[in-house]
Amino acid sequence: MTSDGLLLAIETSCDDTCAAVLDGRRILSNVISSQAKAHEGFGGVVPEVAARHHLELVEPVVEAALAEAGVTLDEIEAVAATVGPGLIGALLVGISAAKGIAAARRLPFIPVDHLQGHVAANFLEPEPLEPPFLCLIASGGHTMLCGVRDHEGYELLGQTLDDAAGEAFDKSARLLGLGYPGGPLIQKEAEGGDPEAFEMPVAMARGPGLDFSFSGLKTAVLYRCRELGPVGVEERKADVAASFQAAVVEQLRTKLKRALKGGEWGAVALGGGVAANGPLREAVAALCEEMGLRLKLVPIALCTDNAAMIAAAARYVEPIPYPDYLGYDAFASGEKTAAVAH
Numbered sequence: 193m194t195s196d197g198l199l200l201a202i203e204t205s206c207d208d209t210c211a212a213v214l215d216g217r218r219i220l221s222n223v224i225s226s227q228a229k230a231h232e233g234f235g236g237v238v239p240e241v242a243a244r245h246h247l248e249l250v251e252p253v254v255e256a257a258l259a260e261a262g263v264t265l266d267e268i269e270a271v272a273a274t275v276g277p278g279l280i281g282a283l284l285v286g287i288s289a290a291k292g293i294a295a296a297r298r299l300p301f302i303p304v305d306h307l308q309g310h311v312a313a314n315f316l317e318p319e320p321l322e323p324p325f326l327c328l329i330a331s332g333g334h335t336m337l338c339g340v341r342d343h344e345g346y347e348l349l350g351q352t353l354d355d356a357a358g359e360a361f362d363k364s365a366r367l368l369g370l371g372y373p374g375g376p377l378i379q380k381e382a383e384g385g386d387p388e389a390f391e392m393p394v395a396m397a398r399g400p401g402l403d404f405s406f407s408g409l410k411t412a413v414l415y416r417c418r419e420l421g422p423v424g425v426e427e428r429k430a431d432v433a434a435s436f437q438a439a440v441v442e443q444l445r446t447k448l449k450r451a452l453k454g455g456e457w458g459a460v461a462l463g464g465g466v467a468a469n470g471p472l473r474e475a476v477a478a479l480c481e482e483m484g485l486r487l488k489l490v491p492i493a494l495c496t497d498n499a500a501m502i503a504a505a506a507r508y509v510e511p512i513p514y515p516d517y518l519g520y521d522a523f524a525s526g527e528k529t530a531a532v533a534h
């Protein structure tokens with residue numbers, strides 16, 4: 193099913209408070225208020241701090257999204273929100289806000305799976321990508337290969353067995369004293385480093401499997417830091433960052449290539465925060481060229497968490513009429529919301 197018309201979407205599954213207004217596939221506004229500053233002292237997202245910040249930010253962010261789109265709430269036809277997976281307290285703020293806005297106007301509410309949102313970022317204007325395609329999603333909470341055959345869901349072909357790729361970036365950045373979020377900081381640091389300076393493990397480089405593993409890589413960074421000592425880490429930070437990043441990119445590229453060889457995929461898409469990584473984009477672009485495949489790289493603002501991608505996914509979810517959604521809950525794990533995955 194598809195719903196056209198003006199849609200307001202809210203995304204609060206992690207540490208970004210996001211709201212967007214879409215007219216069909218066209219983004220009228222996509223407002224993201226990052227809480228990164230609130231969490232950087234902790235080296236990661238503190239769930240309770242995230243929920244409290246969402247509570248303060250959700251109203252101004254929704255107002256900003258409406259103002260930027262040049263529409264009022266009276267023109268909105270449905271309200272969507274991420275219902276999981278994510279931090280439960282953070283999700284509840286977004287869902288409650290969305291249900292409240294919808295209920296006050298007797299509008300339908302559309303529950304959206306966060307990961308389906310990352311897939312659906314590819315359906316947005318300009319140059320929307322139509323299924324079938326293979327989508328690699330690498331974020332702070334997930335790393336997975338999705339076979340996308342329609343707009344409604346995806347087939348999970350492989351996923352991480354331990355840490356997510358973004359989590360490995362964040363934890364390694366913390367070990368290197370670089371701050372949070374780690375991905376962009378490691379990428380920047382790595383620019384001045386030698387990717388071959390240190391040997392780093394590429395998990396399951398051989399064999400047919402499509403799953404990922406990044407915890408060994410994080411441990412390798414820990415051991416290199418211990419061997420180097422504080423002064424050595426300062427001196428060789430760029431080399432460690434570059435070697436780590438190269439190993440993450442190599443693992444993602446290897447599994448992606450393996451999945452592509454096993455299926456009839458005409459196009460490849462990248463999603464999730466780690467898809468903002470320059471060397472990963474370059475490696476996947478080279479792979480696609482080598483294999484003669486179309487590559488869709490969504491703008492970086494649509495790779496990291498945002499509400500436009502939630503609205504894009506919402507178009508293919510059955511809206512729940514008022515008042516049936518008033519008791520609708522949030523889900524920390526993907527099991528309930530993964531009804532979309534098939």
Ligand code: KG4
Pocket residue numbers: 206330331332333334357358359361362373374375376379464465466467468469470495496497
């Ligand atoms: O999709 P996202 O915004 O939130 C989650 O759903 O997790 O992804 C955030 C993750 C963080 O771990 C962050 O370090 C990583 O994406 N990230 C990057 C880059 N930009 C963000 N990782 C590598 N290189 C980047 N340039």
Ligand code: ZN
Pocket residue numbers: 306310331332464465496497
């Ligand atoms: Zn995400």
